[in-house]
Amino acid sequence: MSALQIYNSLSRTKETFTPLTEGRVGIYVCGPTVYGHAHLGHAKSYTSFDVVVRWLRHSGCRVKYVQNITDVGHLSDDADEGEDKIGRQARKEKIDPMEVAQFYTRSFYEDMDRLGVERPSIAPLATGHIPEQIALVRQLMEKGHAYEVHGNVYFSVASFPGYGKLSGRTDIEASQSGTRVDVRSEKRDPADFALWKRADEGHIMQWDSPWGRGFPGWHLECSAMSMKYLGETVDIHGGGMENKFPHHDCEIAQSEGATGKPYVRYWMHNNMVTVDGTKMGKSLGNFVTLKELFERFDPLVIRFFILQSHYRSPLDFSEAAIRASATGLEKLRETSRRLEGATAGKAVLDPEPFVRRFTEAMDDDFNTPVAIAVLFDFSKALNAALDAEGIDQPSLEASSAFLKDAAGTVLGILPGGAAAEGGAEGDASRLDGVMELLLEIRAAARKNKDFATSDLIRDRLQEAGIEIKDTREGASWSKKTS
């Protein structure tokens, strides 16, 4: 535990991780804005943080994981113009904004469940925390960090010296020259950002506030909810790289401006999914939704594909790359199946060196590609031993325990269960029974050298999408993945 290193985006170095309170970790991850189906980029982000949380828990920490749902305040355009994303979608679909939010929230969790992403401990909604957000704005006004103009409240960037420290954008004025469009004169400084926005008559979502009817700015919700559930200083705050500026810089300014305390101890940012080298994004229209992807690939193959690259590296999407991952994952699954069916032999195989390497990889800023490489090495060693004289009972148990722990509990890539393949559990166990029978019949046929029958069983199952593999331990079967 003490060895865990985390790359902190704020210091731009790997740091030894020590939680504020020993044995307890608070983590906040920016959740989705629910106005459309999730795509591969969301999968990368939430799978990465899922593994972070799993590893922290595995290391013995009690983790409180907060991941918000943004259902208001996220504008489609410039902070001054633009339409609320949820509101716009509601208008398009001619339904209530809350219907939009609920529909896509459910869709999001469906997809995450299939990816094996565990649910957060708390999933707060922005609309459910309007009072908290108003209170935070008040606090900022009292401390002179915010000012009101015509029902809009802005954060004064000039009042907060450290503004931009996360993104490295310290000279805001200079960076803005040339790109700035349509500066609203009511702001004292063009870089000031909205905490609370006045709502026009036609605005669908609005609430009462000390400054009239309005709605919260996008950045505000994360500060308010993070501090409500995790305290004024949180251990880890995660999100996508593209949110460093302005979103996370704004969060820091709001939170630290209000409390005078450090907001986040470790900032973690995951990299993008690219398509042909260009970022996959909703606005670019080059995204693949997870629902589309799941029709062609086992969700756990997608998870495995994601974890084969580091969370801070960009991941290039291509069918060929995913297919290569599918084959690789199948190899690990086959090893796992083989191990479960193995009977005790003579040799000794101590998984300890692999456990150590796996742990080192994960402790090194969650290096899942290396951790997976260790699993492949282990798989090879195990298969070689089973091919030879088999391994004894303690070795079998230790190996099985390691695989279940590393590939199952920590990485979540084994087993390829019924849940991932959409079958009900009852069906799955019934299928197990049927397959067992077929394999027995086939084994008997082979014993009698009735290869016509044994091959018929194999070929017909192949057509039905089930593959049979013969090992020293007997035959095993699996559904073909893609």
Added chain:
RNA sequence: GGCGAAGUGGCCGAGUGGCUAGGCAGAGGUCUGCAAAACCUCGUACAGCGGUUCGAAUCCGCUCUUCGCCUCCA
């Protein structure tokens, strides 16, 4: 233009001063009734040019290229 990241063998993708990454694809072999699987063997890759060093993919400089952020986006 400003801030940041990166260029690794056919493809994907780790590594970061000397010690095998790994996966996929490919070639040969062992095993098997055949096939698949598994196992064994095979690739001496690090954008280019300089420099530091006994030694660099790894450090420094320059050049080229790509990508992200600077307006919404995981």
